[in-house]
Amino acid sequence: MLEYIIFSLLNSLVLGMLLFMLSSGLTLIFSMMGVLNFAHASFYMLGAYFGYQISTAIGFWPALIIAPPLVGLFGALVERYGLRNVHKYGHVAELLFTVGLAFIIEEGVNLIWGRNAVTYPIPKLLDFPIFTLFNTEFSAYRMFMLFISVAIFIALYWILTRTRIGLIIQAALTHPQMVNALGHNVPAVFMLVFGGGSALAGLAGVIGGIFLVTEPAMAATLGPIVFVVIVVGGMGSLTGAFVASLLLAAIQTFAVGIEYSLSDLLALVGIRAEVGGILKDLWRIQLSHTGPILPYLFMVLILMFRPKGLMGKRET
Amino acid sequence: MIIFLKKFGIWLAAVLICVVLPLIFRSGFSISLLSQMGIAIIFALSYNMLLGQGGMLSFGHAVYYGLGGFLAMHALNRIGAGTLPIPIELLPLVGGVAGVLAGLVFGWLSTARASTTFALISLGIGELIAASALMLPSFFGGEQGIIGDRVVKLTITGFRFGKQIEVYYLIAVWMLICVALMYLLTQTPLGRVANAVRDNPERAAFIGYAPRTVRTLQFTLAAFFAGAAGGLFAINYEIITAETVGAQASGSVLMMTYIGGVGHFFGPILGAILITFMQLSLAGVTHAWLLYFGLLFVGMVMWAPNGLSGIIMVHEPVWKARLMKRLLPAYGLIALPCLIMFLGAMILIEINYHLSLSINPENPMHLLGITFRAQSPVAWGLSLVMMVAGFFFFRKARSVVQERWSEVSQTLKGGLTR
Amino acid sequence: MSTTALKLADVHKSFGSSKIINGVNLAVAKGERHAIIGPNGAGKSTLFNLISGFYPLSAGYIELNGHMISNLPPHRINRLGLSRSFQVTNIFPKMSVFENVRCALLWPMGYGYSFWHLCDRLKKINAKAEEILERINLADRRHIPAGLLAYADQRALEIGITIAGNAEVILLDEPTAGMSLSETERAVELIRDVTTGKTLLVVEHDMQVVFNLADRISVLVYGEIVATDHPDKIRQNPQVQEAYLGKESA
Numbered sequence A: 001m002l003e004y005i006i007f008s009l010l011n012s013l014v015l016g017m018l019l020f021m022l023s024s025g026l027t028l029i030f031s032m033m034g035v036l037n038f039a040h041a042s043f044y045m046l047g048a049y050f051g052y053q054i055s056t057a058i059g060f061w062p063a064l065i066i067a068p069p070l071v072g073l074f075g076a077l078v079e080r081y082g083l084r085n086v087h088k089y090g091h092v093a094e095l096l097f098t099v100g101l102a103f104i105i106e107e108g109v110n111l112i113w114g115r116n117a118v119t120y121p122i123p124k125l126l127d128f129p130i131f132t133l134f135n136t137e138f139s140a141y142r143m144f145m146l147f148i149s150v151a152i153f154i155a156l157y158w159i160l161t162r163t164r165i166g167l168i169i170q171a172a173l174t175h176p177q178m179v180n181a182l183g184h185n186v187p188a189v190f191m192l193v194f195g196g197g198s199a200l201a202g203l204a205g206v207i208g209g210i211f212l213v214t215e216p217a218m219a220a221t222l223g224p225i226v227f228v229v230i231v232v233g234g235m236g237s238l239t240g241a242f243v244a245s246l247l248l249a250a251i252q253t254f255a256v257g258i259e260y261s262l263s264d265l266l267a268l269v270g271i272r273a274e275v276g277g278i279l280k281d282l283w284r285i286q287l288s289h290t291g292p293i294l295p296y297l298f299m300v301l302i303l304m305f306r307p308k309g310l311m312g313k314r315e316t
Numbered sequence B: 001m002i003i004f005l006k007k008f009g010i011w012l013a014a015v016l017i018c019v020v021l022p023l024i025f026r027s028g029f030s031i032s033l034l035s036q037m038g039i040a041i042i043f044a045l046s047y048n049m050l051l052g053q054g055g056m057l058s059f060g061h062a063v064y065y066g067l068g069g070f071l072a073m074h075a076l077n078r079i080g081a082g083t084l085p086i087p088i089e090l091l092p093l094v095g096g097v098a099g100v101l102a103g104l105v106f107g108w109l110s111t112a113r114a115s116t117t118f119a120l121i122s123l124g125i126g127e128l129i130a131a132s133a134l135m136l137p138s139f140f141g142g143e144q145g146i147i148g149d150r151v152v153k154l155t156i157t158g159f160r161f162g163k164q165i166e167v168y169y170l171i172a173v174w175m176l177i178c179v180a181l182m183y184l185l186t187q188t189p190l191g192r193v194a195n196a197v198r199d200n201p202e203r204a205a206f207i208g209y210a211p212r213t214v215r216t217l218q219f220t221l222a223a224f225f226a227g228a229a230g231g232l233f234a235i236n237y238e239i240i241t242a243e244t245v246g247a248q249a250s251g252s253v254l255m256m257t258y259i260g261g262v263g264h265f266f267g268p269i270l271g272a273i274l275i276t277f278m279q280l281s282l283a284g285v286t287h288a289w290l291l292y293f294g295l296l297f298v299g300m301v302m303w304a305p306n307g308l309s310g311i312i313m314v315h316e317p318v319w320k321a322r323l324m325k326r327l328l329p330a331y332g333l334i335a336l337p338c339l340i341m342f343l344g345a346m347i348l349i350e351i352n353y354h355l356s357l358s359i360n361p362e363n364p365m366h367l368l369g370i371t372f373r374a375q376s377p378v379a380w381g382l383s384l385v386m387m388v389a390g391f392f393f394f395r396k397a398r399s400v401v402q403e404r405w406s407e408v409s410q411t412l413k414g415g416l417t418r
Numbered sequence C: 001m002s003t004t005a006l007k008l009a010d011v012h013k014s015f016g017s018s019k020i021i022n023g024v025n026l027a028v029a030k031g032e033r034h035a036i037i038g039p040n041g042a043g044k045s046t047l048f049n050l051i052s053g054f055y056p057l058s059a060g061y062i063e064l065n066g067h068m069i070s071n072l073p074p075h076r077i078n079r080l081g082l083s084r085s086f087q088v089t090n091i092f093p094k095m096s097v098f099e100n101v102r103c104a105l106l107w108p109m110g111y112g113y114s115f116w117h118l119c120d121r122l123k124k125i126n127a128k129a130e131e132i133l134e135r136i137n138l139a140d141r142r143h144i145p146a147g148l149l150a151y152a153d154q155r156a157l158e159i160g161i162t163i164a165g166n167a168e169v170i171l172l173d174e175p176t177a178g179m180s181l182s183e184t185e186r187a188v189e190l191i192r193d194v195t196t197g198k199t200l201l202v203v204e205h206d207m208q209v210v211f212n213l214a215d216r217i218s219v220l221v222y223g224e225i226v227a228t229d230h231p232d233k234i235r236q237n238p239q240v241q242e243a244y245l246g247k248e249s250a
Ligand SMILES: Nc1ncnc2c1ncn2[C@@H]1O[C@H](COP(=O)(O)OP(=O)(O)OP(=O)(O)O)[C@@H](O)[C@H]1O
Pocket: C015, C020, C038, C039, C040, C041, C042, C043, C044, C045, C046, C047, C087
């Protein structure tokens, strides 16, 4: 039991930090530009595939350095030549633009790399168990992921609190209308934030593609989860995104291991109901299988009863 | 008589077209294509009751479509077993009822605000239902879905629905009824107030309407038609799977509606026809059809945000003033570089699909009647040149079109003030 | 039944720590035309937003014809017979001018959330909408999307929407702001015309308009009413001259 808890905690930390790399960019983009970027997870996917492609050509370490800026550049171009033109038609059009973009990227990935998952292995250097606890190994690669994401976390914190651009971004978060008045080159800031957010998502893809799986459906799988994270955390709140990332990762990681169902629970208090039909299904669902729906349930409830999210200051 | 024709002519024409089309296009493929178009038209129009008329951007409208389909399928099986005395022709109503029930509950839960909150809640509910569908196999049938048999004893028309053409006519009748009803709904107090709430919810409250109630009602009515479409789906395919409630179905109705245009009632009809046609015909020709679909969608968002119907309607005054002949040459001029660009992109896309998906990429590929090797640098070069040159001339031609347009609109304005 | 149409008792409103309305007491009699004047930022629009249910009160209460309306949602207050216009034009931009007016008639004339009537068949409503369009002088532009109207016409439409439902109590927030002299004159005539026999509460900066229209005037300064009286008395009130009129003429 202790073993289960410790490893689940460690794994949720790894997954949570990965989610934060995605959600921080998304929440920054949303709160500055008002655009809910449906293609954000697609940039994550591009990161994974670029990482895979460069790894097979010249190795993982160069890929780690090259792929994220490439994705960032792509993101900046999308902002400059796509999103900015759509801006005049309003938020719905902007949102739909990103929906369409996500669609195109997924199909593009299908087109170039095929419909099946690619083998994107752990780099040799990191392919060993870093420690063993109660006969369970914890791989060095996971440790490395944790290291990278903590480093990014610190870097992000530093940029936002210590640099000029960071201060502008922060101002924009709290007073979105004011930044224009400050006389900064707002379009350039937007492009930078969008590109930066995309690069972060790309980096998450380079390392997450190995950890999870690199396939054309990876964006569609992770995308909604990232939305859940920023909604639960509160739109525009980085702290919220951080907390919610860890929280959701923990929920998902822990739920997987708990194989109790409602009927077990009822049996525990001495009720043994014989039911049929759809109730029977409900009775039998094990908690471990609810993993996929818990986040959405969580999001819908939050949106209905606390639209500001856990830590947000403004409503969506 | 003339007044009658003016008022109802378009409906008569629609009925006529529905009757005649399957007599012209008689192949099995055409009939099932037409059937699917009928279903898609209902579904897309019902989606536009949300987006176009109510200002609610939903990412989960397939929930009501799918639930309607499932309930209808269960009902169909009961009818077949003789335990449910509903004639099969009325099955879409069962789907509609499922839509209404689900729509009332989820509609109320999600419509406190429109905009992004609504969009996200609809996404969440969509994912929730889609995920639960796999967990509740006794209702949704798990991975395989549920099958049914539409050949039942209980009918009112006497049709047995063994032949696809009979099913087509059933769908056509329901389609016409639903389209007419949805059109009439836009003319009712609720329909108009839904527009008001879309435009300005705060103001709507100060003329006596609770925005949330208006949205919920509009949502529920839309869910009814989505459910009815789902019921027709069940009859048409005799199988329904959890995919029908899923994100992809929701996304595709959104794109259909948007491409058709949300600003005019007939827009989604165009979108449904075009996209269903693409779905069924292109899917057989190329693996890349989804990519073309995506490109079309993004192109529309960027350059024609009012959709096909918007494009048509801006030309209405020009047409009436008999000025089309001034625009057409410019359109011809711009069509050429567009075509070249498109061909270039198509070559590139198809080459890549050949390389990544065919069994042996070394085999020659066929495109537009030409056979060549996908690795040939000529093909790659040609496609790139075509795209770049096409883009260059596209920009030139665009300024010509803009010039013509400003001329024409000047003339139109002059005509108004005179 | 009292003869008071609208009663505000010790109404307070603060946004966060800033107190905008500090204990306003006001009674507007039935059939009275009452103006509220005061410098920019005094809280006049905020007061309207409180009365009409747009913001919740921080303290105090508001009665409409003896009904407690504080903290009811706007649509409920509207249904009790209070209608308002906005300082910043607030119409339905994508709908036609005619449709704007007709929508405002639907609830008061009893069609509610009906989806079984056809608007074009509702003869009474359509006639009434036509009549209002004539009165606000927009009959010839009925098919234009309201968002495309000229500014003064949008203001007129705003008034049209506000009065359409025949509410007993009407709140107008700077109805003539931004209008030319002749437009203002027309608007004042219109307002006088459509509010005959009704209770009117109007915020206005144009003193000409105020003295022309109002039976009584209240002066709001920093969220407090410093004087309520007949126009002539207000003109002479030294406190008012100092606080408000003095600034204007200086
Ligand atoms: N929602 C709000 N949140 C915070 N402060 C507000 C809000 N609404 C109004 N205020 C503040 O309340 C004060 C009064 O505003 P209000 O609009 O009521 O003034 P007013 O008397 O109508 O002025 P004007 O003549 O310019 O229209 C202003 O200082 C304004 O900044």
